[in-house]
Amino acid sequence: MSSSQPQANVKQSSHPLSTRHITTTGGDFDTAYPVEVKKYLRTYGLTPPAVESYETQAKRCLKLLELKPTAIGKFQYLTHLRATNVHLFYRLLSENIKELTPLIYTPTVGEACQKWSEIYTQPEGMYLSFSDKGNLYSILSNWPHNVEITVITDGSRILGLGDLGINGMGIPVGKLALYTACAGIRPDATLPLTLDLGTSNKALIEDPLYMGSRRDKVTPEEEKEFLDELMAALTERWPGIVIQFEDFKNPFPSLERYKDTYTCFNDDIQGTGAVILAGFIKAVKLSGVPVKDHRAVFLGAGSAGVGVAKQLVEFFVKEGLTEDEARRKFWLVDSRGLVTNDRGDKLADHKVYFSRDDNNGKQIQSLPRLIDFVKPTILMGLSTIGGAFTPDIIKQMATLNDRPVIFPLSNPSSKSECTFEEAVKYTDGKALFASGSPFPDVEHNGVNLTPGQGNNMYVFPGIGLGAILCKSVSVTQEMIYASAVALSTALNEEEQKRDWLYPDIRRIREVSVTVTRGVIRAAQKDGVDRELNIRSLSDEELDAYIRDRMYDPSAEKGKLQDEISQLTQHLNGNGLNGVANGVANGVKSAVAGAAAHL
Numbered sequence: 001m002s003s004s005q006p007q008a009n010v011k012q013s014s015h016p017l018s019t020r021h022i023t024t025t026g027g028d029f030d031t032a033y034p035v036e037v038k039k040y041l042r043t044y045g046l047t048p049p050a051v052e053s054y055e056t057q058a059k060r061c062l063k064l065l066e067l068k069p070t071a072i073g074k075f076q077y078l079t080h081l082r083a084t085n086v087h088l089f090y091r092l093l094s095e096n097i098k099e100l101t102p103l104i105y106t107p108t109v110g111e112a113c114q115k116w117s118e119i120y121t122q123p124e125g126m127y128l129s130f131s132d133k134g135n136l137y138s139i140l141s142n143w144p145h146n147v148e149i150t151v152i153t154d155g156s157r158i159l160g161l162g163d164l165g166i167n168g169m170g171i172p173v174g175k176l177a178l179y180t181a182c183a184g185i186r187p188d189a190t191l192p193l194t195l196d197l198g199t200s201n202k203a204l205i206e207d208p209l210y211m212g213s214r215r216d217k218v219t220p221e222e223e224k225e226f227l228d229e230l231m232a233a234l235t236e237r238w239p240g241i242v243i244q245f246e247d248f249k250n251p252f253p254s255l256e257r258y259k260d261t262y263t264c265f266n267d268d269i270q271g272t273g274a275v276i277l278a279g280f281i282k283a284v285k286l287s288g289v290p291v292k293d294h295r296a297v298f299l300g301a302g303s304a305g306v307g308v309a310k311q312l313v314e315f316f317v318k319e320g321l322t323e324d325e326a327r328r329k330f331w332l333v334d335s336r337g338l339v340t341n342d343r344g345d346k347l348a349d350h351k352v353y354f355s356r357d358d359n360n361g362k363q364i365q366s367l368p369r370l371i372d373f374v375k376p377t378i379l380m381g382l383s384t385i386g387g388a389f390t391p392d393i394i395k396q397m398a399t400l401n402d403r404p405v406i407f408p409l410s411n412p413s414s415k416s417e418c419t420f421e422e423a424v425k426y427t428d429g430k431a432l433f434a435s436g437s438p439f440p441d442v443e444h445n446g447v448n449l450t451p452g453q454g455n456n457m458y459v460f461p462g463i464g465l466g467a468i469l470c471k472s473v474s475v476t477q478e479m480i481y482a483s484a485v486a487l488s489t490a491l492n493e494e495e496q497k498r499d500w501l502y503p504d505i506r507r508i509r510e511v512s513v514t515v516t517r518g519v520i521r522a523a524q525k526d527g528v529d530r531e532l533n534i535r536s537l538s539d540e541e542l543d544a545y546i547r548d549r550m551y552d553p554s555a556e557k558g559k560l561q562d563e564i565s566q567l568t569q570h571l572n573g574n575g576l577n578g579v580a581n582g583v584a585n586g587v588k589s590a591v592a593g594a595a596a597h598l
């Protein structure tokens, strides 16, 4: 975690690319700066004369947002705000997280990725092409900041929208914005990274506006060689960097290959597994069904489906079941039906663990028939098929269970297997519900019901911050599991009273502190931490340590103003004698550095 000082090992002022042009750092023209700051930054006269409060600025921003008639228009406005005033953007986002997250993340980011080639205006991260192989380290050197965390995608499975090639850049940008808003990782310490390794999306290749390589997807072997070079280059360029893999079509091989060697994790497999485990722990309690009697049908057996199921197996085992008993609680369905040993096709490696051998030769393709056969207590959707949980299927779950666990987790909203309204309506308000994308509250029998949002955004910020702060050499399975347990303990009294599965998203910064602490403690237990000074801290002290290191956008301008005031006092004080001159120069360079961060 960086301090608020400019990074020492990156010469920002001499870098040919002005930091102002990178959207993690823009902000010299802030209308909140007092006259002395504007003069110092030489922006005096370039902005309107008023010196505005944050409240006035926020009012204008929210009004401008309201004036944009479409979600994509709002997304574009927020992108512009981040590019031109990064601290204002993050303060606005942090203080309006519930309202603004859907505009910079799911569902709107899905539409933004689909339209990326049309709406592109400025750099927001790095693009590395297959033809850059052999030169990745030197290209990474073009990024002018000291990076602590990167989110990487190759765009090959963006949400439930398929292969969007480099148009997937919206995802690393959006996820990293949440790292900053939810866990206080400094914006300039984040690097959105998109790999241009070709695309299977023919329409994109033919689109004249598409900005990626117009070639077929590279082979898995070529991808492996590219990633080998990239992982080494990233870690050499920024030792200690945390690397998050996101929205790769088949991410299992690279997770297996790099998880013990680099500080990395896969959000779709592991982050999703953790967030769903946290909600599941609560749901199991609320269902009234003993842990050992649960049975789960999963529609979708991809990275997220298998990642979630594996995490839940670990939970069942910790609850006293054998691994085999736990594994047999899962019936996974893919596009060809129930995953079985004798289905006749070659199963992908990641499905084999859950493949059934007790189907007596029957291959079940229809979800209602499988539900009849299994009588599940839990129905999970990670299939990318919007509306797959039909009213009849939801009613079937309600007939089988007093409180059915129904989690339609596919993103964006259009791909959700059902809506909250449908789940409430067809279970008479009894469903224990969480969805990947947000849904509005529903009124049922005079009671206001709030849906849970089972989205990995509840855990990945804390996993990343935890790994950064304890300088973890890898991200262990225990760290992932700990993030889930920590999240499940983070609900306050009111949230528990209302039977919520997840904490109110408006408390996400506080929740992220708890998750971060859990992750650090697990790293310490596993002995993968290198920040030994924090080992002896009590939980309260560790929480305070974490909070202290979280970027607070509302404090940034104050810090700059203080430094400029000090400088002004020195300049206006006793004359520029040798000592004062030296101090002033020191402050001035700090200010110049800080200004470059704005």
Ligand SMILES: NC(=O)C1=CN([C@@H]2O[C@H](COP(=O)(O)OP(=O)(O)OC[C@H]3O[C@@H](n4cnc5c(N)ncnc54)[C@H](O)[C@@H]3O)[C@@H](O)[C@H]2O)C=CC1
Residues within 6 Å of the ligand: 157, 158, 159, 160, 161, 249, 267, 268, 272, 275, 299, 300, 301, 302, 303, 304, 305, 333, 334, 335, 336, 337, 381, 382, 383, 384, 385, 409, 410, 411, 412, 415, 435, 436, 437, 454, 455, 456, 457
């Ligand atoms: N809520 C959250 O935090 C997260 C949600 N997701 C969402 O989960 C979905 C799946 O993601 P991944 O597993 O990574 O994708 P994937 O492409 O690896 O897996 C999709 C799975 O759905 C199956 N499927 C496709 N059509 C089907 C059909 N008609 N019937 C039954 N199964 C079908 C496929 O065979 C495959 O097993 C996406 O929509 C993604 O946005 C992913 C990660 C996190």
Ligand SMILES: CC(=O)C(=O)O
Residues within 6 Å of the ligand: 106, 158, 159, 160, 247, 267, 268, 410, 411, 436, 455, 456
């Ligand atoms: C939330 C997320 O990571 C996904 O839908 O892929």
Ligand SMILES: [Mg+2]
Residues within 6 Å of the ligand: 159, 246, 247, 267, 268
């Ligand atoms: Mg994802």
